[in-house]
Amino acid sequence: xxxxxxxxxxxxxxxxxxxxxxxxxxxxxxxxxxxxxxxxxxxxxxxxxxxxxxxxxxxxxxxxxxxxxxxxxxxxxxxxxxxxxxxxxxxxxxxxxxxxxxxxxxxxxxxxxxxxxxxxxxxxxxxxxxxxxxxxxxxxxxxxxxxxxxxxxxxxxxxxxxxxxxxxxxxxxxxxxxxxxxxxxxxxxxxxxxxxxxxxxxxxxxxxxxxxxxxxxxxxxxxxxxxxxxxxxxxxxxxxxxxxxxxxxxxxxxxxxxxxxxxxxxxxxxxxxxxxxxxxxxxxxxxxxxxxxxxxxxxxxxxxxxxxxxxxxxxxxxxxxxxxxxxxxxxxxxxxxxxxxxxxxxxxxxxxxxxxxxxxxxxxxxxxxxxxxxxxxxxxxxxxxxxxxxxxxxxxxxxxxxxxxxxxxxxxxxxxxxxxxxxxxxxxxxxxxxxxxxxxxxxxxxxxxxxxxxxxxxxxxxxxxxxxxxxxxxxxxxx
Amino acid sequence: xxxxxxxxxxxxxxxxxxxxxxxxxxxxxxxxxxxxxxxxxxxxxxxxxxxxxxxxxxxxxxxxxxxxxxxxxxxxxxxxxxxxxxxxxxxxxxxxxxxxxxxxxxxxxxxxxxxxxxxxxxxxxxxxxxxxxxxxxxxxxxxxxxxxxxxxxxxxxxxxxxxxxxxxxxxxxxxxxxxxxxxxxxxxxxxxxxxxxxxxxxxxxxxxxxxxxxxxxxxxxxxxxxxxxxxxxxxxxxxxxxxxxxxxxxxxxxxxxxxxxxxxxxxxxxxxxxxxxxxxxxxxxxxxxxxxxxxxxxxxxxxxxxxxxxxxxxxxxxxxxxxxxxxxxxxxxxxxxxxxxxxxxxxxxxxxxxxxxxxxxxxxxxxxxxxxxxxxxxxxxxxxxxxxxxxxxxxxxxxxxxxxxxxxxxxxxxxxxxxxxxxxxxxxxxxxxxxxxxxxxxxxxxxxxxxxxxxxxxxxxxxxxxxxxxxxxxxxxxx
Numbered sequence: 019x020x021x022x023x024x025x026x027x028x029x030x031x032x033x034x035x036x037x038x039x040x041x042x043x044x045x046x047x048x049x050x051x052x053x054x055x056x057x058x059x060x061x062x063x064x065x066x067x068x069x070x071x072x073x074x075x076x077x078x079x080x081x082x083x084x085x086x087x088x089x090x091x092x093x094x095x096x097x098x099x100x101x102x103x104x105x106x107x108x109x110x111x112x113x114x115x116x117x118x119x120x121x122x123x124x125x126x127x128x129x130x131x132x133x134x135x136x137x138x139x140x141x142x143x144x145x146x147x148x149x150x151x152x153x154x155x156x157x158x159x160x161x162x163x164x165x166x167x168x169x170x171x172x173x174x175x176x177x178x179x180x181x182x183x184x185x186x187x188x189x190x191x192x193x194x195x196x197x198x199x200x201x202x203x204x205x206x207x208x209x210x211x212x213x214x215x216x217x218x219x220x221x222x223x224x225x226x227x228x229x230x231x232x233x234x235x236x237x238x239x240x241x242x243x244x245x246x247x248x249x250x251x252x253x254x255x256x257x258x259x260x261x262x263x264x265x266x267x268x269x270x271x272x273x274x275x276x277x278x279x280x281x282x283x284x285x286x287x288x289x290x291x292x293x294x295x296x297x298x299x300x301x302x303x304x305x306x307x308x309x310x311x312x313x314x315x316x317x318x319x320x321x322x323x324x325x326x327x328x329x330x331x332x333x334x335x336x337x338x339x340x341x342x343x344x345x346x347x348x349x350x351x352x353x354x355x356x357x358x359x360x361x362x363x364x365x366x367x368x369x370x371x372x373x374x375x376x377x378x379x380x381x382x383x384x385x386x387x388x389x390x391x392x393x394x395x396x397x398x399x400x401x402x403x404x405x406x407x408x409x410x411x412x413x414x415x416x417x418x419x420x421x422x423x424x425x426x427x428x429x430x431x432x433x434x435x436x437x438x439x440x441x442x443x444x445x446x447x448x449x450x451x452x453x454x455x456x457x458x459x460x461x462x463x464x465x466x467x468x469x470x471x472x473x474x475x476x477x478x479x480x481x482x483x484x485x486x487x488x489x490x491x492x493x494x495x496x497x
Numbered sequence: 498x499x500x501x502x503x504x505x506x507x508x509x510x511x512x513x514x515x516x517x518x519x520x521x522x523x524x525x526x527x528x529x530x531x532x533x534x535x536x537x538x539x540x541x542x543x544x545x546x547x548x549x550x551x552x553x554x555x556x557x558x559x560x561x562x563x564x565x566x567x568x569x570x571x572x573x574x575x576x577x578x579x580x581x582x583x584x585x586x587x588x589x590x591x592x593x594x595x596x597x598x599x600x601x602x603x604x605x606x607x608x609x610x611x612x613x614x615x616x617x618x619x620x621x622x623x624x625x626x627x628x629x630x631x632x633x634x635x636x637x638x639x640x641x642x643x644x645x646x647x648x649x650x651x652x653x654x655x656x657x658x659x660x661x662x663x664x665x666x667x668x669x670x671x672x673x674x675x676x677x678x679x680x681x682x683x684x685x686x687x688x689x690x691x692x693x694x695x696x697x698x699x700x701x702x703x704x705x706x707x708x709x710x711x712x713x714x715x716x717x718x719x720x721x722x723x724x725x726x727x728x729x730x731x732x733x734x735x736x737x738x739x740x741x742x743x744x745x746x747x748x749x750x751x752x753x754x755x756x757x758x759x760x761x762x763x764x765x766x767x768x769x770x771x772x773x774x775x776x777x778x779x780x781x782x783x784x785x786x787x788x789x790x791x792x793x794x795x796x797x798x799x800x801x802x803x804x805x806x807x808x809x810x811x812x813x814x815x816x817x818x819x820x821x822x823x824x825x826x827x828x829x830x831x832x833x834x835x836x837x838x839x840x841x842x843x844x845x846x847x848x849x850x851x852x853x854x855x856x857x858x859x860x861x862x863x864x865x866x867x868x869x870x871x872x873x874x875x876x877x878x879x880x881x882x883x884x885x886x887x888x889x890x891x892x893x894x895x896x897x898x899x900x901x902x903x904x905x906x907x908x909x910x911x912x913x914x915x916x917x918x919x920x921x922x923x924x925x926x927x928x929x930x931x932x933x934x935x936x937x938x939x940x941x942x943x944x945x946x947x948x949x950x951x952x953x954x955x956x957x958x959x960x961x962x963x964x965x966x967x968x969x970x971x972x973x974x975x976x
Contacts, residue, residue, distance in 0.1 A: 051623060053570050053616070054577065055607065060620055063565035063635070070566060086542035087549060091532050091656055092571075092609070092640060093593070098533065111599055114572070116609065118594040119655075120644035128534065130571070130595065130609070137532070141539055144530060156542070161571060161639075165599035176598075177570055 029360075031298050036242045043292055044171045047301045047361055057169040057176035061285070064361065065172075067309035068288050069179060073159060075211055075306075076181065076283065079203050080157055085183060088156045090137045093128040098136045102261040105135060108228020112164045130163040135229065135254075135280055138184035139262035146276060149188055149268050155196070157183040172289035173246075173497050180284035186264065186276040190255065193277035194232075197253040200281040201234040204249035212287060213304040213413040214238050214294050215420050216248055217443070217492060219468030224452045227280075231255040237467045237492065239420045240293045243441020245467045245494040248290060251281040289497075294416050295385075301362025302384055304412050305405040312401060313363045314344040315354045317370030328369055331379065331397055338398040340405075359384060364408055365401060383408050385415075424492070426476060433481050433493075437462040443494045445473075447487040449480035457482050458493065467492045508839075510777050515721045522771055523650045526780045526840055536648040536655035540764070543840065544651075546788035547767050548658060552638060554690055554785075555660065555762065558682050559636055564662060567635045569616045572607040577615045581740040584614060587707020591643045609642040614708065614733075614759055617663035618741035625755060628667055628747050634675070636662040651768035652725075652976050659763035665743065665755040669734065672756035673711075676732040679760040680713040683728035691766065692783040692892040693717050693773050694899050695727055696922070696971060698947030703931045706759075710734040716946045716971065718899045719772045722920020724946045724973040727769060730760035768976075773895050774864075780841025781863055783891050784884040791880060792842045793823040794833045796849030807848055810858065810876055817877040819884075838863060843887055844880060862887050864894075903971070905955060912960050912972075916941040922973045924952075926966040928959035936961050937972065946971045 028046060030038040044050055049065030061069065077087070093116060100106045113129040131137065142154055159181045169175045183200060187193040201218060208214050216236040226233035230252035237245050259265070259275035268274050295302040305311050312335055316328045328344050335342040345354045351368075358366050362384060369379040373391075381390045381400060385408055392400040423442025427433035436444040448454060448466065455466055458481075473490040480487040507525060509517040523529055528544030540548065556566070572595060579585045592608040610616065621633055638660045648654045662679060666672040680697060687693050695715040705712035709731035716724050735754040738744070744752045774781040784790050791814055795807040807823050814821040824833045830847075837845050841863060848858040852870075860869045860879060864887055871879040902921025906912035915923040927933060927945065934945055937960075952969040959966040 051620065054619060055570055055572060055574060058570035058572065060570070060616075061568040063567055066567050067565075069568075086546075088542055088545050089540040089548075089640070089658060091534055091537035091539070092642070093534060093537065093656070095534060113599070114595045114607075115597040116593045117596045120591050120593075128593075137539075140533060141530065161568070163571070177572070179568060 029298060029300060032241065039296075039298070040289075040293060041171070043296055043300055043360075049288070049292075050171050055176075057166055059169075059171055059175050059177075061179070064309070065288060068291065068303070068307060069285055071307050071309060072211075072283075072287065073181075076203075076207055077159075079207060080181075080183070083155070083199065083203065085155045085157045087158060089158050089160065090134055090141065092131050092160070094131050094134070094136055096127050096129065098140060099129060101136060101139075102229050102258055105229035105258075109133065109164075112166070114163050114165060131160075132162055132164045133280075133282070134158070134160075134162075134182055135184065135258060136262075138280075139258050139264060139278075142186045142276065142278075143262055143264045146186055146264055146266050149266055152186060152188045152266060152276065153192065153196070154186040155183065156185070157181055170289075172292070173286050178285050180282050183279075183281040185279045186259075187278070188266065188268065188274070188276065190277045193255075193279050194253055197232070197234060197251045197279040197281070200279070201236065201249070201251040204251070204281070204283055205236045208236060208238070208248055208287070209413065211304070211306045212291055213306075213409055213416060214248070214290055215413065215417040217420075217468060217470050219470035219473070219492065221250075221468060222448075222452075222455060222466045222491070224455050225466055227252045229254060229257060231257065235468050237443075238290060238294065239423055239442055239494075240290070240497065241419065242293075243423060243495070245443065245492075245496040246286070246290050246293075247467075247496065248287060249281070249283040252279060254278040254280070295412055296362070299356070300360035302412070303362035303364060305364040305409045308362065308364050309341065310343050310361070310363050311340050311405060312342040312365045312367060313358045314342065314367045314369065315351055315358065316344070316346070317351050317368060317373075319346055321371055323374055324369060324371060327374055327394070331367065331369065331394065334398055335401060338402070340398075340401060365404055367397070367401075385411055427481055428477050430481055433458075434462055437464045437493065437495070443467065443492040445476060445490060446481035446493060447475060447477045447479060448489045448491045449483055449485045449487040450489055451480070451483065451485075454480055454482035464493045464495050467494050467496060508777060508779060511720065511775075518775075518777070519768075519772060520650070522775055522779055528767065528771075529650050534655075536645055538648075538650055538654050538656075540658070543788070544767060547770065547782070547786060548764055550786050550788060551690075551762075551766065552660075555682075555686055556638075558686060559660075559662070562634070562678065562682065564634045564636045566637060568637050568639065569613055569620065571610050571639070573610055573613070573615055575606050575608065577619060578608060580615060580618075581708050581737055584708035584737075588612065588643075591645070593642050593644060610639075611641055611643045612759075612761070613637070613641075613661055614663060614737060615741075617759075618737050618743060618757075621663075621665045621755065621757075622741055622743045625665055625743055625745050628745055631665060631667045631745060631755065632671065632675070633665040634662065635664070636660055649768075651771070652765050657764050659761050662758075662760040664758045665738075666757070667745065667747065667753070667755065669756045672734075672758050673732055676711070676713060676730045676758040676760070679758070680715060680728070680730040683730070683760070683762055684715045687715060687717070687727055687766070688892065690783070690785045691770055692785075692888055692895060693727070693769055694892065694896040696899075696947060696949050698949035698952075698971065700729075700947060701927075701931075701934060701945045701970070703934050704945055706731045708733060708736060710736065714947050716922075717769060717773065718902055718921055718973075719769070719976065720898065721772075722902060722974070724922065724971075724975040725765070725769050725772075726946070726975065727766060728760070728762040731758060733757040733759070774891055775841070778835070779839035781891070782841035782843060784843040784888045787841065787843050788820065789822050789840070789842050790819050790884060791821040791844045791846060792837045793821065793846045793848065794830055794837065795823065795825070796830050796847060796852075798825055800850055802853055803848060803850060806853055806873070810846065810848065810873065813877055814880060817881070819877075819880060844883055846876070846880075864890055906960055907956050909960055912937075913941055916943045916972065916974070922946065922971040924955060924969060925960035925972060926954060926956045926958060927968045927970045928962055928964045928966040929968055930959070930962065930964075933959055933961035943972045943974050946973050946975060
């Protein structure tokens with residue numbers, strides 16, 4: 019048993035040091051490795067496969083909403099980046115500049131895209147002329163570069179993978195409707211597939227995207243009580259359209275500016291999955307996002323009956339649509355159990371000579387290690403049932419955690435105490451003044467996470483300045 | 498009919514100007530548009546959807562061969578690019594250099610990846626220690642930048658999308674086997690899915706990849722008689738392993754260098770599809786790669802019976818697994834026919850009141866416009882049959898073209914005449930001396946495309962210098 023223990027002992031316990039636990043899991047589950055360029059990481063097969071699953075399922079949801087995929091150049095001319103004032107101020111300080119192409123100095127330097135609003139605007143200017151050309155709802159899956167000072171695997175790195183949707187609509191109403199619709203696509207996906215509950219709401223002006231009129235966000239809570247911004251959808255109104263002169267002729271033969279939106283979701287969600295569901299034995303992957311859903315581990319695989327039956331079960335499960343592997347490596351079963359747990363595989367099937375005699379095998383859930391003995395003839399039905407149950411159990415557990423980590427403050431002392439001693443979101447009223455947000459951040463390091471949709475005021479005055487306040491804000495420390 | 502005619506008239510006939518025809522089709526089918534940066538293009542939905550289909554099907558074939566997907570940084574430090582001598586000489590003149598990150602000058606400049614051998618080598622050095630860590634067969638889907646002087650949509654641009662596989666094996670034999678295996682994956686995919694016949698063979702030293710011991714290639718023939726390199730698979734031997742010091746401990750407890758291979762396939766294949774199959778009415782897409790396989794065009798869609806039946810047929814076909822759309826737009830049927838042809842949709846279904854009376858609809862193939870009247874109750878079976886037939890017909894036609902455009906030369910005069918007057922491949926013997934290749938290129942602009950696998954010598958002496966020759970080469974002008 020020494021080896022198995024060692025495998026687990028190499029992970030720091032969450033209670034001891036959550037940050038170190040995270041780094042340990044990321045490495046031991048071989049999700050990523052550091053490259054030689056500071057802040058840039060290698061996405062290894064176990065990590066990238068999670069992203070592929072996110073892509074596949076998210077992309078299907080996009081397509082149901084009429085989104086079409088495209089690919090635009092990764093380099094942006096400086097003059098284009100500068101066209102929208104707020105946007106360039108937000109991004110220019112953190113971009114990588116290309117100054118030389120081949121052996122020649124470039125006449126105009128180009129930045130590696132930190133986001134592509136400007137490129138899509140330039141494209142839409144050439145594609146949109148009449149109301150018949152609208153709406154445009156394009157999206158691209160790509161990587162972006164933002165020169166970060168401090169980085170952490172998946173959560174913050176100088177290059178990351180994401181999708182960025184960019185749209186153009188005839189009216190402000192259609193644009194706003196789509197902006198919220200995409201936020202709900204993110205929220206539903208995150209809850210249904212990643213089993214991570216979220217709060218849906220609007221960002222304050224201070225926290226919104228550079229160049230946006232309104233930014234909507236989904237926020238989740240990590241087990242250390244810190245908030246993580248999961249996905250954002252921005253309504254630009256006609257600000258970019260005016261900066262880039264994107265106009266269309268309406269049925270009334272008049273020229274109008276288009277209204278635009280953008281929305282993004284990134285590989286940082288791999289970080290969220292790790293933190294929200296993982297435990298001291300490693301990753302715990304929700305069945306709907308796990309690259310391998312079931313691992314079969316034969317006990318006494320030297321017995322031909324056992325290995326044959328293992329292959330048979332694998333074939334049955336694959337045919338039923340599950341992603342399944344059998345571990346025939348020359349390691350001992352105990353070691354294989356630990357490794358399967360480290361990798362977060364939702365369900366393990368143990369099968370040995372004694373099980374075979376009874377025509378049974380044993381199913382073990384990753385999340386709670388619950389064992390179920392099942393007839394081999396019923397294995398596909400049982401696997402489906404247990405994976406569904408586990409998916410729901412992971413969501414329920416995370417939801418319960420979030421619900422019990424939202425506190426409420428009515429005075430500034432109460433607020434500071436909550437931020438200091440009650441990890442999670444703190445609900446408190448806000449007057450709408452950015453000065454109060456700055457004060458709160460200076461005093462507590464907490465930031466406004468969002469103004470949740472449909473939230474009722476819990477008080478009449480600002481938690482910070484005491485002036486009349488109508489806006490309920492979820493505050494918190496954040497990643 | 499004026500509008501329909503106009504739509505087609507906007508395409509230059511192939512006979513008149515093949516190059517202009519290509520550009521016209523690319524634009525009219527809305528596959529791409531030019532960006533404001535010279536040599537960089539926007540992949541629009543119709544073009545990108547073809548790439549998505551290539552990705553999906555190619556990726557499945559890779560995974561059957563044990564390939565795992567990863568993602569490595571897009572930027573490469575100059576010192577890393579320089580580690581393998583031939584490699585840096587091949588690529589340094591055509592890379593884009595990042596010299597500034599955020600507001601700071603970088604200590605070492607970074608290039609935007611033109612290809613990622615060096616990054617994978619650096620990764621493998623950290624991952625490979627023992628024979629148990631081998632083989633490594635990683636792949637990434639990404640874009641690369643190569644600063645090109647002259648560019649053409651899909652065929653040559655400064656940024657393009659591709660996949661690049663990079664491997665490490667214990668022995669030279671395994672590496673060579675895998676190199677050839679991947680070439681055959683490309684060849685089979687190109688012939689079976691894209692319906693483009695290819696010649697499989699080996700590159701001469703002059704034409705091989707920078708840093709490779711052997712480069713294998715698949716070459717196809719375009720309708721103007723020019724060759725197109727479709728995909729390449731390179732055997733590096735242990736050259737990169739020595740430059741990057743990638744060693745593993747074998748079972749005998751001795752250190753050995755790994756043997757490596759890389760293989761790539763890109764969006765230039767969209768260009769090949771356009772050229773090989775297209776006609777004077779626009780694109781012709783092989784059914785297995787067409788984003789939309791079937792378009793239903795209702796005649797008299799104002800009739801509720803017609804539009805209901807059209808929807809019913811669409812649902813039936815979708816359920817049967819076909820990608821299908823119905824054009825309910827307010828354009829006239831004739832215009833819709835022309836547009837569907839322009840977009841290359843393999844099968845069109847016409848359904849009007851008269852067809853309905855008979856319980857029939859009309860299926861029209863894109864490639865030869867052949868019409869088939871079928872019972873609506875049998876539409877799914879018939880669609881399958883016709884799509885299969887069309888896929889095969891496109892391949893057969895292209896194969897016949899290629900087979901009848903391979904000529905043979907035994908004297909240098911004959912050779913020059915062939916290159917000048919017989920578009921296609923020219924088979925001729927070569928002594929193995931690079932000087933002869935250079936001479937041939939200077940005299941004819943033709944290059945050695947490949948030395949086909951299993952080709953028998955057709956003569957005993959070099960076509961250029963007359964010295965003894967054992968190698969049969971396919972020569973040609975190339976894209």
